Amino acid sequence: xxxxxxxxxxxxxxxxxxxxxxxxxxxxxxxxxxxxxxxxxxxxxxxxxxxxxxxxxxxxxxxxxxxxxxxxxxxxxxxxxxxxxxxxxxxxxxxxxxxxxxxxxxxxxxxxxxxxxxxxxxxxxxxxxxxxxxxxxxxxxxxxxxxxxxxxxxxxxxxxxxxxxxxxxxxxxxxxxxxxxxxxxxxxxxxxxxxxxxxxxxxxxxxxxxxxxxxxxxxxxxxxxxxxxxxxxxxxxxxxxxxxxxxxxxxxxxxxxxxxxxxxxxxxxxxxxxxxxxxxxxxxxxxxxxxxxxxxxxxxxxxxxxxxxxxxxxxxxxxxxxxxxxxxxxxxxxxxxxxxxxxxxxxxxxxxxxxxxxxxxxxxxxxxxxxxxxxxxxxxxxxxxxxxxxxxxxxxxxxxxxxxxxxxxxxxxxxxxxxxxxxx
Numbered sequence: 001x002x003x004x005x006x007x008x009x010x011x012x013x014x015x016x017x018x019x020x021x022x023x024x025x026x027x028x029x030x031x032x033x034x035x036x037x038x039x040x041x042x043x044x045x046x047x048x049x050x051x052x053x054x055x056x057x058x059x060x061x062x063x064x065x066x067x068x069x070x071x072x073x074x075x076x077x078x079x080x081x082x083x084x085x086x087x088x089x090x091x092x093x094x095x096x097x098x099x100x101x102x103x104x105x106x107x108x109x110x111x112x113x114x115x116x117x118x119x120x121x122x123x124x125x126x127x128x129x130x131x132x133x134x135x136x137x138x139x140x141x142x143x144x145x146x147x148x149x150x151x152x153x154x155x156x157x158x159x160x161x162x163x164x165x166x167x168x169x170x171x172x173x174x175x176x177x178x179x180x181x182x183x184x185x186x187x188x189x190x191x192x193x194x195x196x197x198x199x200x201x202x203x204x205x206x207x208x209x210x211x212x213x214x215x216x217x218x219x220x221x222x223x224x225x226x227x228x229x230x231x232x233x234x235x236x237x238x239x240x241x242x243x244x245x246x247x248x249x250x251x252x253x254x255x256x257x258x259x260x261x262x263x264x265x266x267x268x269x270x271x272x273x274x275x276x277x278x279x280x281x282x283x284x285x286x287x288x289x290x291x292x293x294x295x296x297x298x299x300x301x302x303x304x305x306x307x308x309x310x311x312x313x314x315x316x317x318x319x320x321x322x323x324x325x326x327x328x329x330x331x332x333x334x335x336x337x338x339x340x341x342x343x344x345x346x347x348x349x350x351x352x353x354x355x356x357x358x359x360x361x362x363x364x365x366x367x368x369x370x371x372x373x374x375x376x377x378x379x380x381x382x383x384x385x386x387x388x389x390x391x392x393x394x395x396x397x398x399x400x401x402x403x404x405x406x407x408x409x410x411x412x413x414x415x416x417x418x419x420x421x422x423x424x
Contacts, residue, residue: 098223
């Protein structure tokens with residue numbers, strides 16, 4: 001891990017387990033940021049004045065001066081403390097980013113676009129209003145930087161401290177952060193509570209954030225879920241986010257990871273983006289009296305769920321509309337959702353895959369696709385009592401397209417009837 005010396009601006013390398021106390025900067029990248037190599041050149045005796053005159057160098061200089069005044073001999077800045085010429089070092093740094101902020105003694109959050117406070121209580125109110133509009137709250141990387149930090153201080157564009165005092169309306173800085181981010185105050189005050197928050201809620205915090213590189217939308221969330229994965233720029237945002245979800249599933253049985261909504265007509269169980277969690281309600285997990293692993297296979301997601309099929313649609317929940325009102329299956333995710341003041345069971349719509357039998361470990365499973373992905377059904381706990389529990393396979397897009405193509409090619413070769421039973 002590279003750290004900047006706040007006195008001479010030199011870069012020094014440390015073993016992460018033996019780093020001195022350091023301050024860390026959370027900011028948004030602008031034009032003229034300074035790279036690792038440029039920082040090394042900037043502190044040489046015959047340094048290029050072009051580098052020293054860049055806005056990025058001036059920002060680093062201001063931060064080092066501030067960190068030194070707060071008692072730190074070392075600090076860390078993401079622009080210049082990672083040697084991005086090395087793909088291995090870049091991958092290691094991205095996978096370690098949450099830990100870098102977690103281990104920092106102090107986090108300085110620099111809001112470049114927030115003006116300095118003018119004198120008087122009204123000035124503080126205006127400054128707090130401006131904070132909520134800061135670009136810092138829209139970037140994907142700053143979410144984990146906020147959540148990981150033990151001690152954080154906000155600074156305005158002139159590097160003046162934004163005081164956490166109450167304005168005339170009784171609002172303070174923490175209230176603004178809670179309102180803008182949607183993060184519970186308890187999590188902001190006690191960072192180790194992060195792991196107790198349902199997956200869907202953590203995804204919702206990231207749902208409106210963006211990145212310069214599409215894949216960073218997924219990579220920036222690894223720390224929030226304590227997972228690690230290879231960094232593959234060029235794979236695209238959707239594939240990176242699918243890999244992230246697969247990694248999360250290996251370490252958690254929290255089924256709120258499937259509680260997303262989008263305008264997609266048909267889908268597997270994995271979301272395309274954190275944006276799909278933007279409108280998810282409040283969730284709580286079921287009592288873990290029985291647990292069944294779920295995981296990805298080369299056919300789709302293998303999962304055990306409570307299933308409402310055609311035979312079960314005579315449930316009182318559906319008696320008024322009639323058993324044919326829902327011409328497909330429903331599945332109850334193992335989580336409850338808040339509906340007003342009540343807790344309800346969350347149901348998603350499934351459509352069976354016809355004419356294909358899927359075998360897993362010698363047992364046949366029904367195949368499904370999720371449909372009507374823009375909606376949920378909320379049912380009382382009593383309404384789903386007695387529904388059967390089944391192992392099913394939910395095909396993701398890639399497997400479903402392969403299945404359709406194989407059927408079409410088979411139709412071309414053999415006509416309407418396949419020469420053998422279709423099994424997967």
